[in-house]
Amino acid sequence: MTFSISRDTLLNNLVIMQKGLPNRTPLPILTTIKFEVREDHIVLTSSNTDIAIQVLVDEDDLTITKSGVVAISGKYLIDIVRKVDSKRIEFSLIEDRIIVIKADRSEFKLRLMDANDYPEIDFLDGTTEPLTIDADLLKNIIRETSYAAAISEKRPILTGVNFKYNENKLYAVATDSYRLSQKELKLRSKSDNFDIVIPSKSLDELSKILDTATSDVHLYVSPNKVLFKIDNILFQTRLLEGAYPNTVRIIPTEFPVVIPFNKEILLSAVERVSLLSPKDKDTNYNIIKLKLNSNHSVEIHSTNSEIGDANEVVSPSADVTGSVINIAFSSRYLVEALKSFNSPEIVINFAGEVKPFVIKGTEDENLLHLILPVRID
Amino acid sequence: MTFSISRDTLLNNLVIMQKGLPNRTPLPILTTIKFEVREDHIVLTSSNTDIAIQVLVDEDDLTITKSGVVAISGKYLIDIVRKVDSKRIEFSLIEDRIIVIKADRSEFKLRLMDANDYPEIDFLDGTTEPLTIDADLLKNIIRETSYAAAISEKRPILTGVNFKYNENKLYAVATDSYRLSQKELKLRSKSDNFDIVIPSKSLDELSKILDTATSDVHLYVSPNKVLFKIDNILFQTRLLEGAYPNTVRIIPTEFPVVIPFNKEILLSAVERVSLLSPKDKDTNYNIIKLKLNSNHSVEIHSTNSEIGDANEVVSPSADVTGSVINIAFSSRYLVEALKSFNSPEIVINFAGEVKPFVIKGTEDENLLHLILPVRID
Secondary structure, eight states: OEEEEEHHHHHHHHHHHHTTSOSSOSOGGGGEEEEEEOSSOEEEEEEOSSEEEEEEEOOTTOEEEEOEEEEEEHHHHHHHHHHOOSSEEEEEEEETTEEEEEETTEEEEEEOBOGGGSOOOOOOOOOSOOEEEOHHHHHHHHHHHGGGSOSSSSSGGGGEEEEEEETTEEEEEEEOSSEEEEEEEEOOOOOOOEEEEEEHHHHHHHHHHHTTOOSOEEEEEOSSEEEEEETTEEEEEEOOOSOOOOOGGGSOOOOSEEEEEEHHHHHHHHHHHTTTOOBOTTTOOBEEEEEEOTTSOEEEEEEETTTEEEEEEEOOSSOOBSSOEEEEEEHHHHHHHHHHOOOSEEEEEEOOTTSOEEEEETTEEEEEEEEOOBOOO | OEEEEEHHHHHHHHHHHHTTSOSSOSOGGGGEEEEEEOSSOEEEEEEOSSEEEEEEEOOTTOEEEEOEEEEEEHHHHHHHHHHOOSSEEEEEEEETTEEEEEETTEEEEEEOBOGGGSOOOOOOOOOSOOEEEOHHHHHHHHHHHGGGSOOSSSSGGGGEEEEEEETTEEEEEEEOSSEEEEEEEEOOOOOOOEEEEEEHHHHHHHHHHHTTOOSOEEEEEOSSEEEEEETTEEEEEEOOOSOOOOOGGGSOOOOSEEEEEEHHHHHHHHHHHTTTOOBOTTTOOBEEEEEEOTTSOEEEEEEETTTEEEEEEEOOSSOOBSSOEEEEEEHHHHHHHHHHOOOSEEEEEEOOTTSOEEEEETTEEEEEEEEOOBOOO
């Protein structure tokens, strides 16, 4: 097996493969990247328990002299290619299990694992009609929802994002049971309907790969996995098993109090107030209070018996609906929600002091964020 | 006690005070910054077991309405001032132990500790003749030596940098007993001779403060502490007790092999080779080998039975003195040493395969770095 390739082309592809390498694994072979070097292209594969990635490399700057299949340590290979400053890198198998990597005056000999031990990855064959979606749009949906998924594994299904496709409408919902983010949009794709839960960790890795996309993404769905086709990249992830909770019924529909804010002004006031706020004992997040006074001024407040108090007066950015309200919640949830909106202006809709409140952005169509209040003593 | 001050002036001074706050302390009062508000100025004090800092604030943008002395939580105060975006901040004591901090529409009430509990700091009175030194020069000396001091407390004296002043000559030496860095320079100051060991941690904090210096630094030395006067700042640190080892005798004086290198080329070759190199069991650092061949080519090499080998050929940047040598050492020591030099060209002087080698920079006058080799099996 002998080939040479431009350092930059190889590095760009390895950075994608890296997303498929496991952090820790009982199966040492999974710490490698599988190189299937064929006559005129190379197929790279990496995988862990959640994700499998395959890239077809057939760039013009690839020169293959002899084909073969090897499994090279992912970590060491990526470290080396990153640090090398030559234009081209040459790979050649000198013994059954040693590969020589040459780059200008650097020479590395890496011991290999047996490529025959690499597990066969069963990528979906893509015969069904895919859902086609713009790469930036998909990246945006992930950004708007994935952060609201649960981190704790108490209810595993909540560590994923629920994607539903029904009659040209795509819904994406994530919740950790304290807050929820929901996005809804129309697509012109002709895919079959589906209702799946994708691990949010997988989506975060996918999101980084989407940056390099130059064309639309195709989604192929099966009962237990989903395949994303992005240019010459296959990105497949397992799905979470079980039924995703019906979140529609927890979203209030009537809002007696509606307050519009400038997002940045509200965000910095909330961040200042939470500097002193006490931690909620369940979530360890800082609890703050928001109060709409009868004169329609808004105060954001925190009290900490040991340290002190913080109080901010924030003016609504336009007319307020409703009279007074006094509600307490985790400042982190509001901060993260505000940051997920693109709009400079947002609106908070209150259903009552012990009911979830809903945030919408004036320019973020069909994005809805919900936060559960905590009880004020 | 009532005063107001520009937010930027206060923050700049608080950032200096922060260097004196302890990471952890059994004495809660030390987590505060002491504010002594006088008729026309404020004296700020912070201190921990090593360092004490005092700053005199008398900028034009300070308006004092009522004097007084308070001790305000350093962490919370700095967090608040950093996050506030108003131009001015107003402080007023409303009860014996509560201070109100107002900035535009933000209001913070902080509980105070009793300022009477703040320990009296005995700053050197500065009656002796100080050593005067340019702030950038002092910063440079710290940068060139402090990193070579020991981190481990096995031999506490080695966690400091030895500063000796003798007949207008200043020597600074640091060593962790595996490598050593030494700087020597002439000063025109008339101070008494001294021989002190300053904790390297204190020097690292001092170094950050030196960035703001607008004039020369004055050093006042006593048997157990040293005071640095920088503009309106007093920075005092305890000294390490005990005799610093005589390092002169371990520096070889005869070098049969001398190899000049381009610093950046050598550095990147060493960094690449150490990607695969095995760890030294004592220091946990990567061991690499440097070999001068009879044809005067230099090879840098590492072997790792599990992972593989790395080899780099580096051309000396000018004529080599001596014939062959083959020496092993910790790559991290060489990397850190090379980074401390300003010169683009450096010279490595070898005294023998089991003797320390010495690095000098062609443009770094009177800076010497020494590294102990490890035995090659």
